[in-house]
Amino acid sequence: MPAMTETETKPRLDPAVPMVSVRGVGKSFGANVVLRDIDLTVNKSEVVCLIGPSGSGKSTLLRCINFLEVYDRGEIRIEGKLVGYTEAAPRRQLSNRELRDLRRNVGMVFQQFNLWPHMTALENVAEALIQVRGMDKAAAVAHARRMLDRVGLAEKADSYPARLSGGQQQRVAIARVIAMEPHLILFDEPTSALDPELVGEVLQVMRDLAADGMTMVVVTHEMGFAANVADKVAFLDRGRIAAFGPPREVFHESGEPRLKQFLQTYHERNSF
Amino acid sequence: MDLTLLVDYGPALLRGFGVTILCWAAGCAIGLALGFALMLLGRTGLKPLRWAVRAYIEVIRGTPFLIQLFLLYSGGPVIGLRLEATTAGILGLGVYGSAYFAEIFRAGYQAVPKGQVEAALSLGMPYGGILRRVILPGMLVSTLPAIVNMMAILTKETVVLSIITVPELMYEMQTMAAETFATFETILGMALFYWLLVEAVSRLGRRAEARVTRFLTHSSNARA
Numbered sequence: 001m002p003a004m005t006e007t008e009t010k011p012r013l014d015p016a017v018p019m020v021s022v023r024g025v026g027k028s029f030g031a032n033v034v035l036r037d038i039d040l041t042v043n044k045s046e047v048v049c050l051i052g053p054s055g056s057g058k059s060t061l062l063r064c065i066n067f068l069e070v071y072d073r074g075e076i077r078i079e080g081k082l083v084g085y086t087e088a089a090p091r092r093q094l095s096n097r098e099l100r101d102l103r104r105n106v107g108m109v110f111q112q113f114n115l116w117p118h119m120t121a122l123e124n125v126a127e128a129l130i131q132v133r134g135m136d137k138a139a140a141v142a143h144a145r146r147m148l149d150r151v152g153l154a155e156k157a158d159s160y161p162a163r164l165s166g167g168q169q170q171r172v173a174i175a176r177v178i179a180m181e182p183h184l185i186l187f188d189e190p191t192s193a194l195d196p197e198l199v200g201e202v203l204q205v206m207r208d209l210a211a212d213g214m215t216m217v218v219v220t221h222e223m224g225f226a227a228n229v230a231d232k233v234a235f236l237d238r239g240r241i242a243a244f245g246p247p248r249e250v251f252h253e254s255g256e257p258r259l260k261q262f263l264q265t266y267h268e269r270n271s272f
Numbered sequence: 273m274d275l276t277l278l279v280d281y282g283p284a285l286l287r288g289f290g291v292t293i294l295c296w297a298a299g300c301a302i303g304l305a306l307g308f309a310l311m312l313l314g315r316t317g318l319k320p321l322r323w324a325v326r327a328y329i330e331v332i333r334g335t336p337f338l339i340q341l342f343l344l345y346s347g348g349p350v351i352g353l354r355l356e357a358t359t360a361g362i363l364g365l366g367v368y369g370s371a372y373f374a375e376i377f378r379a380g381y382q383a384v385p386k387g388q389v390e391a392a393l394s395l396g397m398p399y400g401g402i403l404r405r406v407i408l409p410g411m412l413v414s415t416l417p418a419i420v421n422m423m424a425i426l427t428k429e430t431v432v433l434s435i436i437t438v439p440e441l442m443y444e445m446q447t448m449a450a451e452t453f454a455t456f457e458t459i460l461g462m463a464l465f466y467w468l469l470v471e472a473v474s475r476l477g478r479r480a481e482a483r484v485t486r487f488l489t490h491s492s493n494a495r496a
Contacts, residue, residue: 104396114391128395
């Protein structure tokens with residue numbers, strides 16, 4: 001494995017190549033078409049939120065970006081590199097082994113946190129540093145401690161996930177991802193499994209990341225976060241992107257009836 | 273009851289006890305290793321391999337251990353496999369156990385939450401590392417009770433080895449009974465011994481379980 005220098009691990013701001021480029025992507029589960037002809041561009045240091053009713057395909061689209069989900073048609077590129085398939089036609093699906101180089105630069109935060117329950121917070125963060133980045137144990141642990149400190153959990157380093165609140169677990173999961181110094185982080189409904197009073201602490205960590213210039217694609221039901229933090233918002237409906245643009249446009253100026261109906265349910269839920 | 277029997281036959285019984293423990297421990301080790309390998313082979317993309325593993329498991333589970341042991345020990349030489357009795361006994365026990373262990377591991381593998389593996393994949397971890405550091409520890413927690421149970425069952429299966437003349441405890445005790453006609457003492461002693469062995473295995477298992485599930489304790493009931 002070639003030694004990684006500092007400059008190589010930092011996202012390089014070459015604005016000519018978008019961080020994520022999705023072109024004509026389609027996916028079906030049997031007869032059920034979940035994604036239809038999706039086009040989406042995420043530029044470097046942008047925060048893009050994917051919103052929409054459940055079953056609209058937003059989580060599936062997110063999971064296609066790091067190929068946890070296989071897309072059938074079209075192409076997805078990360079920093080110009082085709083995701084999941086060989087460049088040469090006829091395209092062949094890559095194995096998990098071949099996907100590792102791509103995935104090490106793309107972090108993912110899950111709705112259910114997915115921490116490894118038999119490892120402490122610190123061990124959760126250090127594990128991939130040792131296995132993927134090839135750091136020795138002492139360096140990995142030191143780096144992991146800094147990352148836990150960054151998400152405000154330095155004092156929980158030796159706690160097992162079962163002894164942490166949902167919000168704390170999700171912050172450990174974020175620390176685990178940012179420790180790898182990814183160029184892009186995918187968030188799959190990161191606050192949907194949390195009690196309402198714990199949502200804020202996770203969103204704050206995400207705001208800090210956005211302020212640091214991290215490129216983020218976030219599937220969320222937190223309309224406040226989308227409105228205030230996102231550079232672009234994509235509204236998905238029945239496997240299509242039905243509206244896309246800066247949050248102001250999408251939330252206030254779009255004439256898309258399905259979007260209006262979708263936002264209406266939020267207004268109603270939050271008015272009491 | 274005639275206690276002088278114990279003086280006369282004590283050394284032989286102790287040797288038998290040692291052989292029983294040896295056969296059991298070695299058989300379990302082979303069974304666990306082979307069972308784990310079978311589980312992994314059964315998960316490969318190669319259909320013929322999956323079928324072969326399935327067939328192996330079904331045949332082993334579907335036939336009595338005694339017959340498998342005869343086939344190995346008496347039938348082995350037909351295909352040029354000449355094994356000493358104890359070796360055949362250990363191997364037979366391992367093969368027999370492996371089919372059950374493979375099924376336990378298969379269930380355990382499936383019980384590891386998919387999200388934990390996806391998290392590892394999304395970080396770029398290699399499969400070997402994911403298996404060793406994420407899947408195996410998760411499997412250990414969910415399968416340990418079943419593994420301990422199977423190991424307890426195997427302690428009792430060791431008595432079958434006496435039939436192919438492995439000099440384990442059952443064999444030594446039968447010898448003693450035949451030479452002294454002290455049948456009652458022998459049978460009682462045997463029952464007591466195997467019960468103690470199973471009890472010891474179960475206790476060790478419970479201790480191991482408490483150890484591997486330590487991390488699951490919530491703050492409310494955890495010790496400081």
